[in-house]
Amino acid sequence: MVETLHNLYIGFAVALSPNVLLYAFVGCVIGTLVGVLPGVGPLAGISLLLPASFGLDATSAIVLLAGIYYGAMYGGSTTSILMRIPGEAASVMTCIDGYEMTRKGRAGAALAVAAVGSYVAGTVSVVALMLLAPPLASFALRFGPPEYFALLLLGLLMLAYMSGGSILKSLAMATLGLLLGMIGIDPMTGFFRFSYGLMELGDGIGVVPVAVGLFGLSEILLTAGQPTPPEVKKPRLRELLPTREEWRASLWPIGRGTVLGFLIGIIPGSAHIISSFVSYAVERRLSKHPERFGQGAIEGVAGPESANNSATSGAFVPMLALGVPSGPIPAVMIAAMMVHGISPGPLLIAQQPELFWGFIASMYVGNVVLLILNLPLVGIFVNVLKVPYPLLYPSILIFCVLGVYAVNGSIVDVGIMTVMGALGYVLRKFDFETAPVVLGLILAPMMEMSFRQSLSMSSGSYHIFVNRPIALVMLVVGLALLVLSLAPWLMKTLDWRQRFGLASGQEK
Amino acid sequence: MTTDRLSGAVLVVFALLVIFESRHYPLGTFRLPGPAFVPILLASLLLIFGILLLFTSGRAPRLSSISWSEWRHAAAILAASVFAVFATERLGYRLTVLLMLGFLIKVVERRGWMQTVGLAFGLAFGSFYLFYTLLRVPLPEGPFGF
Numbered sequence: 220m221v222e223t224l225h226n227l228y229i230g231f232a233v234a235l236s237p238n239v240l241l242y243a244f245v246g247c248v249i250g251t252l253v254g255v256l257p258g259v260g261p262l263a264g265i266s267l268l269l270p271a272s273f274g275l276d277a278t279s280a281i282v283l284l285a286g287i288y289y290g291a292m293y294g295g296s297t298t299s300i301l302m303r304i305p306g307e308a309a310s311v312m313t314c315i316d317g318y319e320m321t322r323k324g325r326a327g328a329a330l331a332v333a334a335v336g337s338y339v340a341g342t343v344s345v346v347a348l349m350l351l352a353p354p355l356a357s358f359a360l361r362f363g364p365p366e367y368f369a370l371l372l373l374g375l376l377m378l379a380y381m382s383g384g385s386i387l388k389s390l391a392m393a394t395l396g397l398l399l400g401m402i403g404i405d406p407m408t409g410f411f412r413f414s415y416g417l418m419e420l421g422d423g424i425g426v427v428p429v430a431v432g433l434f435g436l437s438e439i440l441l442t443a444g445q446p447t448p449p450e451v452k453k454p455r456l457r458e459l460l461p462t463r464e465e466w467r468a469s470l471w472p473i474g475r476g477t478v479l480g481f482l483i484g485i486i487p488g489s490a491h492i493i494s495s496f497v498s499y500a501v502e503r504r505l506s507k508h509p510e511r512f513g514q515g516a517i518e519g520v521a522g523p524e525s526a527n528n529s530a531t532s533g534a535f536v537p538m539l540a541l542g543v544p545s546g547p548i549p550a551v552m553i554a555a556m557m558v559h560g561i562s563p564g565p566l567l568i569a570q571q572p573e574l575f576w577g578f579i580a581s582m583y584v585g586n587v588v589l590l591i592l593n594l595p596l597v598g599i600f601v602n603v604l605k606v607p608y609p610l611l612y613p614s615i616l617i618f619c620v621l622g623v624y625a626v627n628g629s630i631v632d633v634g635i636m637t638v639m640g641a642l643g644y645v646l647r648k649f650d651f652e653t654a655p656v657v658l659g660l661i662l663a664p665m666m667e668m669s670f671r672q673s674l675s676m677s678s679g680s681y682h683i684f685v686n687r688p689i690a691l692v693m694l695v696v697g698l699a700l701l702v703l704s705l706a707p708w709l710m711k712t713l714d715w716r717q718r719f720g721l722a723s724g725q726e727k
Numbered sequence: 728m729t730t731d732r733l734s735g736a737v738l739v740v741f742a743l744l745v746i747f748e749s750r751h752y753p754l755g756t757f758r759l760p761g762p763a764f765v766p767i768l769l770a771s772l773l774l775i776f777g778i779l780l781l782f783t784s785g786r787a788p789r790l791s792s793i794s795w796s797e798w799r800h801a802a803a804i805l806a807a808s809v810f811a812v813f814a815t816e817r818l819g820y821r822l823t824v825l826l827m828l829g830f831l832i833k834v835v836e837r838r839g840w841m842q843t844v845g846l847a848f849g850l851a852f853g854s855f856y857l858f859y860t861l862l863r864v865p866l867p868e869g870p871f872g873f
Binding site for chain 2: 397
């Protein structure tokens, strides 16, 4: 504990240096804007700013990108509450009761509870990250290729199990993502696979063009032709104070959302999205008056907003401790770290303590910055929404093209983004989730490599995956999840997602 | 025809295509997998998922229930993106952005000339200045030095 506090002291020395502080602030401002703007999620925002971070030192770069990530989580609630438009996917649940509160004249209270809940969740989850990541990293030093293969497989199965839609469709999308990840040089033999003479595909398909296409461009394609969004209601500063009753009702949802969000955040998948769905469902289930949900229940704002912020910190645990991205956003951040010659993983904390602890401390600072930004300055951010969408989406499209091109200076990447945008548009029309595609793409090279390395280690014996206890435990858990997720589908009974009202599609 | 049935059929065709295309690479053996082993394994899994979707799609929405009301906008935006792919390195970043924004704001959204010209020039030159000059991100300049 003393060592942790000493390390944190070093971290604050880094985080409070003017340079890093400036980038944390800039990241939070950009993140809030990204969260406020419909169609630009945190992933598109981070991808866009990724090339701009190349000129910075590693700590400033990662602090800037992390600021965008959790800034977007904060900012996303503003449009959800004031306009019923989720600024980013994790804020969908906030729309339901947040907007109802706005209609009843309690927009200020909803925004305040969302901001305070996000602050509490953000701060508490950073403490958990700080305490959990170092021991996990020490434990992960025992991991070899079989353990990594089992872990990655478990992550994909977990994502399929936790996702809101059809499990079959999620598994199909994860497999599609894994197949896309096969494009490029085979790391074991040097064969060019599925590149069809395009040298740019030699290194495989990049995460950024696929993610920006599937999330950013497809969102623009879906929303550009829709009717104009409703008028924005701007709350006054004095309306921002919730009543004592509202505070009391929000207290436990914030606490539960924090714990739930952090735990879900650790699991691979679109953690911040899933966590807000699950938190809303839990609050509705635990409420003595579930009929209030959908009619402006403040618990429906406090829980999901806390959960999605907490999940953001949770997602950093496997990223920093294991070097395994738990979703597309941590994957892009790993790419940013690698550009600076840093490999996240079990050795990061020991070899780069300033970066790790500086990053942790910057998250504390960032949470304070965001609380200041999101309450008194909400009116300024809301003004961005007054730009008509027919003028806004062409600008967002330009930034998507610019961001994707700038990562590698490759126009092929812009082509991939366009194809993925069209694919994402059709997939979403047909009720497929796109997150598993991106996660599959990210995990494919690591999975294939660890699978084949394991077989090389054991001279081709598949027993290596069951002879090693850690790998065996993870595979058994993965198998159990698969059975659990397929059981209701085969036996036509309800599973937990339907009980919580999360499932969509044909499994209902 | 339901949405899942069509999706399943597309997945089956795609999986078969991947298996067919994998013939160019050595498969290896079960104990020592080659470059085609994992792609074929994954394509086979996708094939199974596609077949399952095909045969369990009874309750899925019908194809006709999907609304495509925004397709004109979507097609125009995709066309602008495709234009960016072919034009950015030939015409340069600023000219490409000017033309893209001109098309989307004036032709697709039918906004006034003032808004079109103001936003197109502002964004094309402003973003170039921000990224190219200030942040030193290399962007193509085109044959006119523009």
